[in-house]
Amino acid sequence: MENMVVVGTQWGDEGKGKVVDLLTAGADMVVRYQGGNNAGHTLVVGGKKFIFHLIPSGILYEDKTCLIGNGLVVDPEVLLGEIARLKDAGVNVGPQRLVLSEKAHLIMPYHKAIDAAREAAKGKVKIGTTGRGIGPCYEDKAARIGIRAIDLTEPGVLEEKIRANLKEKNFYLEKFLGAEPLDANAIVNKYMEFANQLSPYLGDVSLILYEAASSGKSILFEGAQGTHLDVDHGTYPFVTSSNPVAGTICSGAGIGPNILRHIIGVVKAYTTRVGAGPFVTELEDETGDYIQERGAEFGSTTGRRRRCGWLDLVVVKDSARINGLTALAITKLDVLTGLDKLKICVEYELDGERIQARPASLSAMARCKPIYKELDGWKEDISGARKLSELPSEAKTYLKEIEEITGVPISLVSVGPAREETIVIDELLLP
Numbered sequence: 480m481e482n483m484v485v486v487g488t489q490w491g492d493e494g495k496g497k498v499v500d501l502l503t504a505g506a507d508m509v510v511r512y513q514g515g516n517n518a519g520h521t522l523v524v525g526g527k528k529f530i531f532h533l534i535p536s537g538i539l540y541e542d543k544t545c546l547i548g549n550g551l552v553v554d555p556e557v558l559l560g561e562i563a564r565l566k567d568a569g570v571n572v573g574p575q576r577l578v579l580s581e582k583a584h585l586i587m588p589y590h591k592a593i594d595a596a597r598e599a600a601k602g603k604v605k606i607g608t609t610g611r612g613i614g615p616c617y618e619d620k621a622a623r624i625g626i627r628a629i630d631l632t633e634p635g636v637l638e639e640k641i642r643a644n645l646k647e648k649n650f651y652l653e654k655f656l657g658a659e660p661l662d663a664n665a666i667v668n669k670y671m672e673f674a675n676q677l678s679p680y681l682g683d684v685s686l687i688l689y690e691a692a693s694s695g696k697s698i699l700f701e702g703a704q705g706t707h708l709d710v711d712h713g714t715y716p717f718v719t720s721s722n723p724v725a726g727t728i729c730s731g732a733g734i735g736p737n738i739l740r741h742i743i744g745v746v747k748a749y750t751t752r753v754g755a756g757p758f759v760t761e762l763e764d765e766t767g768d769y770i771q772e773r774g775a776e777f778g779s780t781t782g783r784r785r786r787c788g789w790l791d792l793v794v795v796k797d798s799a800r801i802n803g804l805t806a807l808a809i810t811k812l813d814v815l816t817g818l819d820k821l822k823i824c825v826e827y828e829l830d831g832e833r834i835q836a837r838p839a840s841l842s843a844m845a846r847c848k849p850i851y852k853e854l855d856g857w858k859e860d861i862s863g864a865r866k867l868s869e870l871p872s873e874a875k876t877y878l879k880e881i882e883e884i885t886g887v888p889i890s891l892v893s894v895g896p897a898r899e900e901t902i903v904i905d906e907l908l909l910p
């Protein structure tokens with residue numbers, strides 16, 4: 480398999496986990512390059528349920544190496560918990576198969592306390608973060624006071640940094656946010672213990688990738704969240720604090736762009752989002768409820784009910800451009816089964832004018848009205864389809880419209896949660 484990238488084209492939760500799981504079969508290495516444990520997906524393999532927030536699910540295949548790049552913010556407690564649960568389930572997750580970049584930043588207890596206290600203080604204008612301390616950790620990285628994984632190997636530096644940071648953080652927590660201060664000794668002791676357990680996993684991810692790419696190994700880059708949650712290209716400020724877009728792989732994993740080959744954008748057959756922010760095709764009616772229930776649309780990290788709406792191709796077209804998508808993977812097509820009519824948003828109308836790209840201004844986006852193309856739905860169960868020809872003609876038309884409007888070919892269609900409930904169109908994706 481040639482090197483591949485999997486990115487979300489909407490607001491996250493597109494079903495990237497299943498696509499990554501399928502493509503992992505043909506890869507030697509699976510790499511994450513941004514985000515943290517705000518992401519999450521569940522896989523059921525051999526009757527056992529595994530929930531992944533940080534470790535690529537490729538760890539379930541004996542012969543794959545999984546890498547956590549420098550672009551992530553890592554909560555050591557969560558990472559160690561994931562390692563322990565995998566070990567309990569009999570998965571070999573030793574340091575020869577799992578490497579954490581020495582340059583990744585660590586989420587500290589004060590990041591989580593600040594995330595929670597800020598959201599509580601914001602009242603109605605909450606971003607609706609996952610509360611995992613992601614944003615405050617990236618802030619410290621940019622402020623150059625962050626604690627990196629490599630600091631776990633230098634106890635003196637680690638302690639000094641924790642104590643210095645906590646002075647400022649406690650002042651902010653207590654005096655500005657009205658929250659409880661944190662105890663420096665407790666944090667130092669806890670992180671010293673994490674250091675003992677995590678140090679064997681630290682490595683130079685950039686170098687490992689360079690050597691792998693040079694010796695012809697295949698690498699799969701796994702994006703978290705989605706393009707419209709990107710801190711630069713998303714619906715700012717209702718976004719995450721990292722850049723989920725494909726271009727970030729270079730800085731977030733430490734590679735050159737020349738090794739990226741196929742860029743696959745995952746598109747859920749309709750649109751969802753958790754958290755606040757504008758949503759042009761949102762359905763606040765029984766059709767929205769139907770999609771929410773059939774799609775079991777609850778956040779995998781927070782359990783929140785996801786907002787649902789029609790497929791917004793203005794959003795997907797933006798993603799095709801920003802990520803340089805070479806193929807699309809359509810997920811959850813089966814969820815739309817049973818609806819009489821389906822709508823695809825092809826353009827927006829803003830103050831009486833038709834526009835083709837999402838406006839940067841959120842107030843302008845809030846005024847955008849969707850311009851829909853209406854299509855017929857289908858009633859047949861499609862979860863047994865393994866070839867495009869086995870789909871009802873209405874479902875084929877729906878897919879064809881997506882290809883034509885976005886200008887990107889569809890390589891894969893998911894028609895159910897199981898691995899085998901998939902139509903693979905492009906043989907390139909197979910091992």
Ligand code: IMP
Pocket residue numbers: 490491492517518519606607608609610611612613614703704708717718719720753754755
């Ligand atoms: P944060 O990433 O926890 O700071 O949350 C910022 C925004 O991104 C919120 O609207 C979250 O709901 C959203 N978000 C973060 N991670 C994910 C994800 O993996 N899927 C969907 N939404 C996410």
